[in-house]
Amino acid sequence: MTEPGSHSELFPVLHGVVAEFETPDGLVSACKKAHAAGYRRMDAYTPFPIEEAADAIGYEKTQVPLLTLCGGILGGLSGYLLQYWVNTSAYPMNIGGRPLHSWPPFIIITFEMTILFAGITAVVSMLTLSGLPQPYHPIFNHPRFSAASRDRFFLCIEAADPKFDLDKTKQFLRATDAIDVAEVAD
Amino acid sequence: MEQVPETKASATMERLLPGQSPVLTPGHTLETITDKIVSIVLRRPVTLGWLGGFAFFFGLLNMMLFAMAWLFYRGVGIWGINIPVGWGFAIVNFVWWVGIGHAGTLISAILLLLKQGWRNSINRFAEAMTLFAVACAGMFPLVHTGRPWLAYWLFPYPNTMGVWPQFRSPLLWDVFAVSTYATISALFWFVGLIPDLATFRDTAKNPVAKTIYGLLAMGWRGSARHWKRYESAYILLAGLATPLVLSVHTVVSFDFAISIIPGWHTTVFPPYFVAGAIYSGFAMVLVLAIPIRRFYGVEDMMTLRHLDNAAKVMLGTGLIVAYGYTMEAFYAYYSGNAYELFMFKNRALGPMAWAYWCLILFNILIPQVLWIRKVRLNPAMLFLASLVILFGMWLERFVIVVTSLHRDFLPSSWGMYVATRWDYAVFAGTLGLFFSAMFLFVRLMPMITIFEMRMLLPQSKLSEEVAAHD
Numbered sequence: 001m002t003e004p005g006s007h008s009e010l011f012p013v014l015h016g017v018v019a020e021f022e023t024p025d026g027l028v029s030a031c032k033k034a035h036a037a038g039y040r041r042m043d044a045y046t047p048f049p050i051e052e053a054a055d056a057i058g059y060e061k062t063q064v065p066l067l068t069l070c071g072g073i074l075g076g077l078s079g080y081l082l083q084y085w086v087n088t089s090a091y092p093m094n095i096g097g098r099p100l101h102s103w104p105p106f107i108i109i110t111f112e113m114t115i116l117f118a119g120i121t122a123v124v125s126m127l128t129l130s131g132l133p134q135p136y137h138p139i140f141n142h143p144r145f146s147a148a149s150r151d152r153f154f155l156c157i158e159a160a161d162p163k164f165d166l167d168k169t170k171q172f173l174r175a176t177d178a179i180d181v182a183e184v185a186d
Numbered sequence: 187m188e189q190v191p192e193t194k195a196s197a198t199m200e201r202l203l204p205g206q207s208p209v210l211t212p213g214h215t216l217e218t219i220t221d222k223i224v225s226i227v228l229r230r231p232v233t234l235g236w237l238g239g240f241a242f243f244f245g246l247l248n249m250m251l252f253a254m255a256w257l258f259y260r261g262v263g264i265w266g267i268n269i270p271v272g273w274g275f276a277i278v279n280f281v282w283w284v285g286i287g288h289a290g291t292l293i294s295a296i297l298l299l300l301k302q303g304w305r306n307s308i309n310r311f312a313e314a315m316t317l318f319a320v321a322c323a324g325m326f327p328l329v330h331t332g333r334p335w336l337a338y339w340l341f342p343y344p345n346t347m348g349v350w351p352q353f354r355s356p357l358l359w360d361v362f363a364v365s366t367y368a369t370i371s372a373l374f375w376f377v378g379l380i381p382d383l384a385t386f387r388d389t390a391k392n393p394v395a396k397t398i399y400g401l402l403a404m405g406w407r408g409s410a411r412h413w414k415r416y417e418s419a420y421i422l423l424a425g426l427a428t429p430l431v432l433s434v435h436t437v438v439s440f441d442f443a444i445s446i447i448p449g450w451h452t453t454v455f456p457p458y459f460v461a462g463a464i465y466s467g468f469a470m471v472l473v474l475a476i477p478i479r480r481f482y483g484v485e486d487m488m489t490l491r492h493l494d495n496a497a498k499v500m501l502g503t504g505l506i507v508a509y510g511y512t513m514e515a516f517y518a519y520y521s522g523n524a525y526e527l528f529m530f531k532n533r534a535l536g537p538m539a540w541a542y543w544c545l546i547l548f549n550i551l552i553p554q555v556l557w558i559r560k561v562r563l564n565p566a567m568l569f570l571a572s573l574v575i576l577f578g579m580w581l582e583r584f585v586i587v588v589t590s591l592h593r594d595f596l597p598s599s600w601g602m603y604v605a606t607r608w609d610y611a612v613f614a615g616t617l618g619l620f621f622s623a624m625f626l627f628v629r630l631m632p633m634i635t636i637f638e639m640r641m642l643l644p645q646s647k648l649s650e651e652v653a654a655h656d
Contacts, residue, residue, distance in 0.1 A: 023645070025652045031410075044410035047216065047385075048640040052653055054414040064418040072426075082342060083353045091350040098354075105354040108437060112362040115430045119370045119423055123377055126419035130412040133404035140407070146388035148408050149381070151216035 019178035026177035031056035075117025211486035250615015276330035283323035289467020290316030458510030548578025
């Protein structure tokens with residue numbers, strides 16, 4: 001990718017080598033081969049979720065569920081404790097002689113707060129763990145990358161990988177089902 | 187009537203019963219799906235029909251703004267409410283709109299957990315429908331307070347007055363339930379949109395559109411790691427939204443059931459309100475889907491199969507609602523309570539009897555035509571049946587609110603309720619808000635979830651030897 005005046009010519013620092021595939025099968029088997037060959041700093045880009053691709057590049061566990069659970073527990077506790085504190089000490093009201101700490105009516109708001117906090121945590125943790133919103137990412141320097149949100153599948157082995165060697169990695173990717181292998185500037 | 191496609195091979199390779207339409211008509215590829223949905227927003231010119239429809243509903247919306255300005259100036263006295271009927275159209279409309287929203291969450295969350303592939307093409311606009319319906323609903327509790335500028339007093343916050351809200355009141359539960367519901371629905375909708383907004387960003391040619399969709403897509407690049415977290419968060423949201431949607435209309439029914447008013451104080455209210463909500467919500471889904479699939483030519487993505495399935499859900503929930511009505515009558519008799527018995531007699535034979543019998547006709551008798559397969563596969567008849575159900579469900583809330591209140595325990599406090607033109611103006615205005623928002627939505631956002639439609643294609647599935655773990 002060294003057209004005159006292009007980004008990669010002006011800033012010739014390499015982000016990685018990108019292989020383009022036409023089918024999910026081609027992508028996933030290339031991911032498996034790359035992982036078996038010892039590459040770790042790599043990422044696959046697909047137009048729809050392919051769980052096997054994430055597994056193949058060695059990303060098997062996400063922390064989103066655990067964080068969501070924590071968020072839910074925090075929400076439930078804060079909902080209940082707020083009601084407990086308001087009704088017993090901050091603003092006690094005697095309604096028909098019922099106990100101040102009358103827990104059954106508190107359950108509904110406790111439940112709603114659990115859902116609210118858990119839901120917000122799920123979305124915020126998904127975005128922040130992924131580093132989104134992210135205004136710039138080098139993979140967009142690939143001239144055909146807009147197809148990744150359409151009908152093509154990409155695998156990028158990054159230059160930061162300790163096993164990365166420009167020529168060898170390129171050869172390795174050419175040996176897969178890739179229809180195109182290109183360098184992408186950082 | 188539309189022709190049922192003869193083919194038995196669906197694009198999604200699912201097994202079909204004889205004569206059943208596929209979820210996605212065969213012949214689509216990753217490219218055609220993307221192009222078709224994107225072109226509705228980015229390539230299609232604005233038509234006169236769209237402009238006319240939008241102008242009409244936007245006019246209604248402006249009428250609502252006018253009616254509300256007058257309401258804020260004069261107070262709730264411009265409405266038909268009085269003592270004893272202190273709850274009029276505002277609560278009727280609130281319950282009706284919240285109920286309509288429920289079908290969107292049901293489609294997007296519950297059907298996702300149940301792995302119903304047919305939800306994929308209707309979930310996006312059903313979620314949008316939920317958001318706009320909740321926006322319409324949320325206005326009524328706000329404006330019916332009389333002093334809407336003090337509505338924030340409903341939220342618990344430390345204040346110089348030293349007072350806190352009453353957490354044992356169902357009206358406060360409503361505040362939490364509806365605001366949580368609105369927040370989670372908006373999150374669910376937006377999270378679903380992110381990958382499709384990235385597709386829009388990558389396809390748009392107009393630099394302004396590209397920038398706006400790009401900002402909204404937040405730099406989404408379809409990374410495998412991101413997708414994994416995304417799927418995880420999405421399924422968690424669905425799992426959270428499922429009990430939430432059931433709880434919201436339960437809490438709405440508590441507004442009635444926790445009180446001691448005859449006709450309201452029954453345990454059947456929560457389940458029968460939830461069923462009624464889904465019933466009216468699916469009717470609204472069909473009222474929107476049938477014209478949309480026709481005018482935007484997406485009959486190959488929203489097929490007769492979707493209409494058929496939605497009609498079956500309506501039939502099922504409609505029967506639960508019928509059970510609720512029967513139980514109300516039974517309770518009145520079996521409770522042995524003179525007030526309950528009188529309430530029911532008054533509801534069926536009193537001055538509001540017309541509303542009760544219309545409701546039985548619209549909500550129970552006419553919808554039985556959905557047993558007939560030909561009706562379920564005929565978009566025009568389904569559209570009419572859905573309109574009837576929507577009107578019937580509105581009448582149901584009207585009957586519940588008004589008949590119980592206008593004949594109280596003491597004959598000396600009996601009254602009558604007649605809605606004024608301001609009641610009608612505000613109600614029609616929320617229809618304007620809802621539909622003008624829907625008009626904008628179909629022209630600005632992908633109304634069908636692109637990435638989930640891609641997953642329906644057989645070429646998107648991995649072959650067995652590749653998928654196998656080694």
